[in-house]
Every structure is written in structure tokens, then in C-alpha cells.
Amino acid sequence: MTMQSILEETKIFLKHLGLNEEPFGVYYADTKPEKSYGPKPGVSISRELEDQRQIDMQEVFKTFSCVMGNIWLARKKNAAAYISSKEYGCPGGVFYCSMMKPNLRFIEHYVTTGFEGTPIHGERYLPSPESMRKFLDTVDPPKAQGKYCIFKPLSLFMDGEEPEFIIFFARPEVLTGLFVQTTFTTGEVDSVASPFGAGCTNILAWPLYYKAKGMEKAVLGGFDPSARKYMKADELTFTISLSLYQKMLKALPESMFNVGENWTTVRKKIDRSKKAWGEND
Structure with a gap:
């Protein structure tokens, strides 16, 4: 999939999830973006x-x-x-x-x-x-393949740039959809891991660890007390390798988002949650 097709499919996925914020991508490069923190x-x-x-x-x-x-x-x-x-x-x-x-x-x-x-x-x-x-x-993270480790919204990726991992920031109702789409795509009941680590460990170091071992695992994080000040209330992180994310997007047509009624009930709860937090579209 090209970055353009990934962005288009991501918009569809976000609509299913009821998530207003696009995910971030992380990659390594020798130069940093002009507008960056x-x-x-x-x-x-x-x-x-x-x-x-x-x-x-x-x-x-x-x-x-x-x-x-x-x-x-x-x-x-x-x-x-x-x-x-x-x-x-x-x-x-x-x-x-x-x-x-x-x-x-x-x-x-x-x-x-x-x-x-x-x-x-x-x-x-x-x-x-x-x-x-x-x-x-x-x-034990591997040696970086660039001078900078960069995190940015998917829509800011330029031609020739490709994220190594995709990072979602979401509350539990939305995480339900991310979790189940991961298991539906992989067919593995333990395809989501949540090991101990700092906030940045679970959005990068652990995903790198599983990727190096050839394991398709999403990583649920955000449990580091020191990093909670930099996240919304009740929010966690969910990180997926680019290769797994592409498979998840391709699996959308046959997933619970398009077949059956179970997700409809959760989606209503997501709408209530957004209203409660003042995050309606």
C-alpha cells in the first residue's frame, strides 16, 4: 500500500472507531522536520x-x-x-x-x-x-537507523517517508475496536501485549523488540505514572507495526465493523464518551 492509500484507508478506520484524532507514525531519519518539538x-x-x-x-x-x-x-x-x-x-x-x-x-x-x-x-x-x-x-532497543527518532501525524508523512510503527491514542471504548481488529487480522489470541515500561518504551522500544523477533504484536501502553500528565484522562496508547497495520486495514471489509451488530452498541458508547469529554466532531 502507498502512503496515500494508507491515509485514505485510515480515514475509513477512524470513522468506524469514532476516533477524531489521527494516529502518529514513528521513523528514523538524519534530519528533523522544520516544525517540530x-x-x-x-x-x-x-x-x-x-x-x-x-x-x-x-x-x-x-x-x-x-x-x-x-x-x-x-x-x-x-x-x-x-x-x-x-x-x-x-x-x-x-x-x-x-x-x-x-x-x-x-x-x-x-x-x-x-x-x-x-x-x-x-x-x-x-x-x-x-x-x-x-x-x-x-x-534492549537496536541501534537507530538515523540521527533522529521522529514522531508525527500520518498525514504529515511526505513522499519517500514511511513510518515504522503506527501509534494510536485512545480511550477504552475505541481500544476495544483496535484490540479486536488486531486479533481478527492475526488470528492469534495473544496478539496484543502490554509489558512494563515507560510511556516511550511501549510506543517504540517494545514494538521494536517484537518486530526483531518476527512477532506480529500490537503493544498497549500508557500505564507509566510519570507520563500520564502528557495524556488525556482515561487515554492509553496502542502501537502497531506498519506491516500489521496494513493487514488490519485490508481486513476491515470482513471485520465486525461491517458484519454483525456488536460494534453498533460499542459505537453508541463511544459517541456518549465523546460527548462527555466535549470531543464531538
């Missing part, structure tokens, strides 16, 4: 510098900028968001988006139990640095 350049960071005790984390956090926060701005402005190895913003996000390897050991403590004897008590999302290290070693 991302971090300011930060001080140099790496595992090597960390081991040599040459990183001042207070300096690192002076330019802190969350991947999900920049995507939130891009969603509001119909623009792009980006991250790079130099404009990284977050010492975790730069790893999850394949911009730096290996991860800083700092993250293993910051996300778990913190540092004893310091004001950093940790986020307590996992029980120990060891459990966090196991997670990081497992997800």
Missing part, C-alpha cells in the same frame, strides 16, 4: 562517562524533556516531535528510542528504590535495581 542539547552522557564519574546528573536534568511530553505538544500543534543522541532530554528516553546504548546505571536506581542516603527515593515502579536491569537487558 524536542529537547534542547544536553551535556554529554554515556555509560563510559558514568563509570568514570564524569556525569553531573543535576546538569543532565536541567534540560530534561520527556518524549511523551514532546509528542503531547506535537499532538496539540499537528506537528512532529523528535529525540536524538545530543538532544535527548531524558536519560531513559534516549535509550528506549535507540539513541544511546547501553543505558545509564542511574536509571536502574531512579525508576526503582533510588539512592540510599540521598533525596532521590526512586519512583518505585519496580522493586529493585536488579529487576530494572533485567527489564532493560530484555527490551
Whole structure:
């Protein structure tokens, strides 16, 4: 499918879903879009510098900028968001988006139990640095195929550009449709995964992990408490590889959206939800 046909089919899919907002695509490139949101350049960071005790984390956090926060701005402005190895913003996000390897050991403590004897008590999302290290070693994003990792609405993709993954932002009623269309397309009952991770982990790092293993899985995310401020109330993320998404679009004519009455009932609930949130068309 060409990008033009994907955009046309996406409009049909969104109408079925009752979703007003188009999905984003993510890809790697050596240049960033002119109209885009991302971090300011930060001080140099790496595992090597960390081991040599040459990183001042207070300096690192002076330019802190969350991947999900920049995507939130891009969603509001119909623009792009980006991250790079130099404009990284977050010492975790730069790893999850394949911009730096290996991860800083700092993250293993910051996300778990913190540092004893310091004001950093940790986020307590996992029980120990060891459990966090196991997670990081497992997800282990591959080396990026470009200087920038870029997120932008599908309609902003130019000729010659192609998203690697498609990211939906949706509430549970709409997610019902995305979930079932995934299982209907793949025929697999476990084709939607929801592993632990930061907001950016579940929209990119885990999808990269499953793609590298040749597994067609959508990833449900948005459960990171730190990233919830950059999402609508009750909203989650749903990420699909481009290849799987194309199959889902082709499967629409025979899906529940066009056959049977079950989706009609859900669609009415979606309309009620949109009205409650003041998001009517």
C-alpha cells in the first residue's frame, strides 16, 4: 500500500472507531522536520562517562524533556516531535528510542528504590535495581537507523517517508475496536501485549523488540505514572507495526465493523464518551 492509500484507508478506520484524532507514525531519519518539538542539547552522557564519574546528573536534568511530553505538544500543534543522541532530554528516553546504548546505571536506581542516603527515593515502579536491569537487558532497543527518532501525524508523512510503527491514542471504548481488529487480522489470541515500561518504551522500544523477533504484536501502553500528565484522562496508547497495520486495514471489509451488530452498541458508547469529554466532531 502507498502512503496515500494508507491515509485514505485510515480515514475509513477512524470513522468506524469514532476516533477524531489521527494516529502518529514513528521513523528514523538524519534530519528533523522544520516544525517540530524536542529537547534542547544536553551535556554529554554515556555509560563510559558514568563509570568514570564524569556525569553531573543535576546538569543532565536541567534540560530534561520527556518524549511523551514532546509528542503531547506535537499532538496539540499537528506537528512532529523528535529525540536524538545530543538532544535527548531524558536519560531513559534516549535509550528506549535507540539513541544511546547501553543505558545509564542511574536509571536502574531512579525508576526503582533510588539512592540510599540521598533525596532521590526512586519512583518505585519496580522493586529493585536488579529487576530494572533485567527489564532493560530484555527490551534492549537496536541501534537507530538515523540521527533522529521522529514522531508525527500520518498525514504529515511526505513522499519517500514511511513510518515504522503506527501509534494510536485512545480511550477504552475505541481500544476495544483496535484490540479486536488486531486479533481478527492475526488470528492469534495473544496478539496484543502490554509489558512494563515507560510511556516511550511501549510506543517504540517494545514494538521494536517484537518486530526483531518476527512477532506480529500490537503493544498497549500508557500505564507509566510519570507520563500520564502528557495524556488525556482515561487515554492509553496502542502501537502497531506498519506491516500489521496494513493487514488490519485490508481486513476491515470482513471485520465486525461491517458484519454483525456488536460494534453498533460499542459505537453508541463511544459517541456518549465523546460527548462527555466535549470531543464531538
